[in-house]
Amino acid sequence: xxxxxxxxxxxxxxxxxxxxxxxxxxxxxxxxxxxxxxxxxxxxxxxxxxxxxxxxxxxxxxxxxxxxxxxxxxxxxxxxxxxxxxxxxxxxxxxxxxxxxxxxxxxxxx
Amino acid sequence: xxxxxxxxxxxxxxxxxxxxxxxxxxxxxxxxxxxxxxxxxxxxxxxxxxxxxxxxxxxxxxxxxxxxxxxxxxxxxxxxxxxxxxxxxxxxxxxxxxxxxxxxxxxxxxxxx
Numbered sequence: 373x374x375x376x377x378x379x380x381x382x383x384x385x386x387x388x389x390x391x392x393x394x395x396x397x398x399x400x401x402x403x404x405x406x407x408x409x410x411x412x413x414x415x416x417x418x419x420x421x422x423x424x425x426x427x428x429x430x431x432x433x434x435x436x437x438x439x440x441x442x443x444x445x446x447x448x449x450x451x452x453x454x455x456x457x458x459x460x461x462x463x464x465x466x467x468x469x470x471x472x473x474x475x476x477x478x479x480x481x482x
Numbered sequence: 483x484x485x486x487x488x489x490x491x492x493x494x495x496x497x498x499x500x501x502x503x504x505x506x507x508x509x510x511x512x513x514x515x516x517x518x519x520x521x522x523x524x525x526x527x528x529x530x531x532x533x534x535x536x537x538x539x540x541x542x543x544x545x546x547x548x549x550x551x552x553x554x555x556x557x558x559x560x561x562x563x564x565x566x567x568x569x570x571x572x573x574x575x576x577x578x579x580x581x582x583x584x585x586x587x588x589x590x591x592x593x594x595x
Contacts, residue, residue, distance in 0.1 A: 470527070474524035
């Protein structure tokens with residue numbers, strides 16, 4: 373059964389303190405691993421898609437990496453505006469469906 | 483572009499009442515989805531559609547029905563609401579290409595008393 377587990381559930385950082393969020397997955401035939409950002413009261417907003425192990429993508433202070441079992445979202449020198457919940461999702465052999473993790477709630481203090 | 487629009491944004495129902503949530507997208511997307519989001523459980527798929535006139539069950543379809551009579555609209559119905567259906571509901575859409583990302587609406591907060 374396709375499954376996604378994210379850790380930690382919540383993370384508090386000081387501004388400028390770099391860290392990583394983890395997304396572990398089990399999927400039959402990975403077609404894509406997606407990272408989304410969700411602000412309170414809003415829908416998830418797309419950040420990255422990773423397709424194969426070894427792939428990396430960057431956007432401003434965020435960098436996503438992928439192995440055969442997990443993905444990391446690295447946050448370098450975060451700012452308070454990076455505070456949000458970060459969701460990970462996988463798309464497997466049945467490409468009609470996406471399986472989401474429960475998210476990591478990031479709080480960056482000034 | 484409005485993207486994905488959900489109505490209403492908030493709703494309070496009494497147990498046993500019925501209601502319909504509307505999702506509209508203006509991106510000519512083939513695929514549309516309904517998810518519910520509960521604390522600590524992530525987004526769970528209720529129903530989805532791969533094109534006009536088609537629907538399919540997701541992980542948690544019980545107590546919900548859907549219809550996709552027009553390509554741009556995807557309706558989620560609750561025939562007899564239960565407190566367990568208190569949740570935030572999100573609609574999403576994407577193109578028919580395999581690896582395309584989802585575009586989400588802003589959600590509907592539903593409370594069933």
